[in-house]
Amino acid sequence: MENKSETCQPTCSVDYAFRRIGGKYKGRILWYLHEHKTLRYGALKRILCDVTTKMLTQTLRELETDNLINRKVYHEVPPKVEYSLTETGRELIPFIEYLRQWGDRQIEKENKNSQTYQL
Amino acid sequence: MENKSETCQPTCSVDYAFRRIGGKYKGRILWYLHEHKTLRYGALKRILCDVTTKMLTQTLRELETDNLINRKVYHEVPPKVEYSLTETGRELIPFIEYLRQWGDRQIEKENKNSQTYQL
DNA sequence: CTGCATCCTAATGGATACTG
């Protein structure tokens, strides 16, 4: 009884997953790539709007290394690079969608409350 | 066409949600509280095993402020404090469960690959 | 257009000692 292994759990798949989609922009990037199917570097930068080139590049590289997004380079002048979700990346979409809806509800709640207090 | 609003999206519910469950321990804490229904401070510390009292307390306070967990104090000696999920916190469980399974699959994949290479 | 390099600040997290 009461024996649901209350012991140290160093390797945890929850932790593993959160490390892969944590950070300031990863969730949004995955979501926008899902909405638009494919996005160029500059387009992503415009949508995220508060991101620097350094952070965007760094984040995209991490997502690529973790095999969540594809990077397709067109060897043209000027250069053109398109990003899209991999199959593994697409597997995360249902959960991000779920999370997005939850976030929406919370934001609505907060707005209602502040309106109440303002009366 | 191609007009899925490729414009700046400053307030994003995906971003909102990630800020609430981001951080090194929040996901795991919510998950363990779901598994055990209720956990005392010391029990949480043992399960997380690599957390300091400072981080644990700080994280629990944030989750409490965001109304994701309950904190119940028993005024005894020695003191006893129990943590549990709120209704809002429970709403996050299906999605953490999804993420956990996804993480499991990825970890398995990685193991298979490294075994292949070791042959 | 799509970055990379450098330098810097802010935020996060950790070690340790102490307390009601």
Place this chain on the structure above:
DNA sequence: CAGTATCCATTAGGATGCAG
């Protein structure tokens, strides 16, 4: 037992300039 308080290390993130 369940924390606080203090100080320190690490990392995440940002500003700016330059380049293929």
